[in-house]
Amino acid sequence: MGEIWDVAVVGCGPVGLMTAVSLAMRGHRVVIVERQAAAYGLPRAVTFDDEVARLLAAAGLGDRLGDISEPADEYEWQNASGQVLLRFEWDTPGPSGWPRTSMFSQPALEALLAERARELDVTVRRGVRVTGVAQTPERATLTLDTGEAVHARYVAGCDGAGSTVRSFMDTAVTDLGFFYDWLVVDLVTERRWKPVNLQICDPARPTTVVSGGPGRRRFEFMCLPDERKEDLNRPEVAWALLAPFGLTPADAALERHAVYTFQAAWVDRWRDGRVLIAGDAAHRMPPFAGQGLCAGIRDAANLAWKLDLVINGHAGPALLDTYGAERGGHVRAVIETSIELGKIICVPDAAAAAVRDKELNADGGGMVITDLPGFPLASGLIRADGLGGRLCPQGRVAWNGRVGLFDEVVGTGRFAALAVDDPQAALKDDELAFCARLGVRAIRLDDTFDVDGTYRAFLAGAGCTAMVVRPDFQVFGAAGPGALGGLGGLVRDLRAALGGGGSPG
Template sequence: MLGLHGHDVLILERWPEPYPLPRAVHFDDEIGRVFQAMGLSDEIKAISDPVPDFYEWRNAAGEALVRIDWSGTGPCGWPTASFFSQPELEKTLAAAVEHMPNVELHRGATVVDVDDRGTDVKVTFDEDEHQTTTLYSRFVVGCDGANSFVRDRMGASSHDLGFFFDWLIVDTIPLDQQEWSPMNWQLCDPARPTTVVSGGPRRRRWEFMRLPGEDREGLNTTERAWELLQPWGRTPENTRLERHAVYSFAARWADQWNSGRLAIAGDAAHLMPPFAGQGMCSGLRDAANLSWKLDRVLRGKSERALLDSYTSERSIHLQHAIAMSVELGKVICVLDDAQATERDQRMIAAGADPRRVLPVTALPVLGPGVTADVIDITRLRGTLLPQFPVMHEGRVDLLDNATGPGALLVIHGDDASAANTSIDMLQRSGVQVITIDEVGEPDLVDQNHYWTEWFNDNGVACVLVRPDRYVFGALASGSDIAQLAVQYHSKLYSFDETTDTSKPQTISASR
């Protein structure tokens, strides 16, 4: 993302070769939109499987406890849920940066020291036992996992919810043509809670909860994996065992995600149980949030204080994903027969409707940061703008493809005159003004009525969205556009844009 903004980026990757085995397997429609912003729509669709049906939980008797519709297209214009194999995804991303002259991927580089010196960051890394290299960077982003070296250098502490369970993850490649319906489901059996999901095209994953008294090392063997797969009809004759590993599910997040010229993202900043499929998704949201802010700071268009909104916004938003994952885990990880019976009766009586049987958690809204103050429609502030199709230049396309990157002021109707008094400030803040309507001569035509319905249902006349497509503020009347433009400009901590226009270098230290 930073490379697409034109910055020089060096990625320090600890491992000399790409890790060949599966890990993350799911992304949602918002993350599809993030890949779209990278210009990788076709490549990502080629390596992923959209979910055609439900995500279903069943009890030991096979009765449905909850049925979550994962089919169709989500509000971001991508499939509601897609499954993939992480090595294929990483290959796609690596191929993309290989074609970018300003981005270098350096494999086999183990970072041994990161020193934020105030004006820059001194980075030291080992390439082998005999060669140590030192270089200097404007910023360092530690995407270096749960045992993050960069997080330790920042001195960040963590909040831990004390949710710990061990599960055996078994990744397979079926050699037969068995159909899996539903594609993804959860066996809520107190004898052994089990997850059965896609591992991406031509792959299947099983996850088996470790039972009390069961030895962790004894569970994590090839022989035990085959024993657990046998009741599912999986044998060495019809299945290739790709990987087995015991993971400890945890729920925690760092209290500080950026400090000075250092920042962290992904597992370095947060961990969560996989039950909602939001682990990697959350890491990519981190990247989308941080990259547009770093771009402004590196170009001298905003002060460094803008980066502090990364922690305040993402930490709050992330806690929704963690809370949801933990609450789902509390329903799934039930080993007591009496508790399981009570759970089953309650969920079946409610018709397996997720709105009635699943715990209610807060909506995923950004924490305090680059969002409007009191003049806007507050329920939309900090939420994600949908991406419905529009007619543009004679063809139908998704919103972001039609507008290109950057912040937007989207006006419902074909009259942008209300923005005229603020056009200079909006342009200096990098905001593009567009109109959407079904009739008249708008910039973008709402051919399918989706945008008109969204504006009307929410009582919105116009909405200002940031480069990451989160809502800065939505207005019921265009008369307040000038005030909204002033607030957006001030939130970006802008100053003389000619102060620093040098092309900087940013490092991503991956361990």
């Protein structure tokens, strides 16, 4: 039969690479199968938020992200007259300790992830196509167009919107019928822009003007109702649309132009036995909230630590069902928000735009937004106790003689039990033994450790004194003094929820 990999990942884009890297960091043998012979060298995604920056840093890219990205500390939405409708002010770090929004070029990020995969000895098979996916109770098998078979305990399909892996799963796609065609134009230019990111809500031509990462600029032009996208997707049309911004071939290089159809869709099932999907294979998201790639990276982070626990026998296979429950609910909430933002932007009618401008108080300077609402997990491996399902912030801590952000100083990839009182004294012997098996970090949140009071303030805001945080930085649950069994009750509930049978999955 040949070797059996722990996980076979189909697709070598950012989601596939992130999945592979996150698993390999935990000691698993991973192979990536990719139909393209070489990496795609043109831009696509251009933004990630502070939570995703934190996840990428946890994958080993923290000291390299600054080389390929630049913070976007301001984002204005203006009407046709240049009046501000919305202004996002993001000049302070987000809750995860990184810039709230960073702009980047996708090929640069993929190159970093590919380098990290090589460092971790991930095997990459390029130029081969998956033609079949089958499974037994013990393993999954990929059939390749070379006639070979790749066997693995699990398969992760990260192979894009036209996913081959998805076609072999028992799942359906829910499509909201939200379609808009936009011409996307990427330029290489050293010209500086202010604001860094701009949305022009002009009914004559809704237009997006944002950073594409250091030395790059992206323009997106909405295809109007009386236009054909085929006519829009030409270089001479791109330059004509760029001319009002003072851009010509003399001061910018046209790197790419393509018409994209923005969609809103998700799969009904993310898992079919030993086969799971992530990224665009599982959802399509309008770009108006800048969350397309972010959602895929969150998928990868969520899936990897759960596969790790199941493969190592620390959790039962049912844990993998929480992957789709958590990510599906989160993705739907983000897509719905993105659609609402799109409804503000995609208005080609002047009268309707005037009504919108009045509602957003354009005459009075528009709305100023300093933070975006979070999207807590509503179900899955969480405890419904107020903080369960929320993203845990990251603050500065002092640990073993070092002071810095928690992830850099304490580490990542494992559960953490954080308590105002000594967690060791709060746990019974069997609970401590469980924590030791799972590699849980148990830390007391005194003022020596919690330098800025970030964690104590987070707990106090919910009337809690202890919490258990998952490897993807989501809170499993929290408790106050004596509430629901305190920290010991949290640990017992986590042990029951994981349902580990003691044998590898």
